[in-house]
Amino acid sequence: MTTEEKLENFYNHSIESAKNEAERIVTEYQAALDQQFAEHQKRKKEQTEEELAAEKENLKRENNKALSAEQLQIKRSLSAKSLEIEKKIFAEVEEKLKAFQKTPEYVEYLREKIQKDLEFAKGGQILFYLDASDEGIREQVEQAAGVKIQISREKIIGGLLAAIEEKNILIDDSFRSMLAEERESFRLEGGHVHE
Secondary structure, X not given: OOHHHHHXXXXXXXXXHHHHHHHHHHHHHHHHHHHHHHHHHHHHXXXXXXXXXXXXXXXXXXXXXXXXHHHHHHHHHHHHHXXXXXXXXXXXXXXXXXXHOOOHHHHHHHHHHHHHHHHHHOOOOXXXXXXXXXXXXXXXXXXXXXXXXXXXXXXXXXXXXXXXXXXXXXXXXXXXXXXXXXXXXXXXXXXXXXX
16 A cells, blocks of 8 residues: 555545544534423423413402402492382381371271280289370270370380380380381392392
8 A cells, every 4th residue: 555545545534534523523412402402492381381370370360359349349239229229118118107007907006016015914004105196096096905005205106115114124016116126137138049
C-alpha cells in the first residue's frame, strides 16, 4: 500500500468516523430536544389544565355569588310582597270583624262567651268588659246574658274580657288578642311546593 492509498484510506476512515460522530451527536441532540419538547408540552398542558380548572372554579364562585345575590333579592321581594299581602288580609279581617259586630250574631257570640266564662268561674264573682265601640249594644248583651257589663278603658277592638278577681284570672276573648295571636302565628305559604 502506498502512502497515497494510506492517506486516502485514513482520509476516508476519518471522514466516515467524523460523519458517524456527527450523526451520533445530531441524534443525541435531537433526542434531547425531543425530550425537552415533550416535557415542555407536558408542562404547558398541565399549566393549561390548572389555569382552566382555576378559571372554572372562579366562574363557579362568580356564578354562585351572582346566584346568591339574585336569591337574596328574590327573598326580599317575596318578603315585601308577603308583608303587603299579610297587611291586606288582616285589614280585611278587621273589616269583617267590624261588620260582624253590627250583626245580631255578634250579640249571640258575646252571650255564649259570657256563659262559658260563668261556667268556668263556678259561681265566683266575675266582671265583664266590652270595648267602647260596643257601648251601643251593652244593654242588649246584658239582657241576653243576664249579667252587668262594664266598658273597658283599654281598646280591645271587640269581643270580651272577663276578670275573676278572687282567683286573679283574666279571660281574654277580645278581638285584639285574637288578632295578635293570629298575626304571631301567621305564615303566608305558596308557590309550586304548596299548590
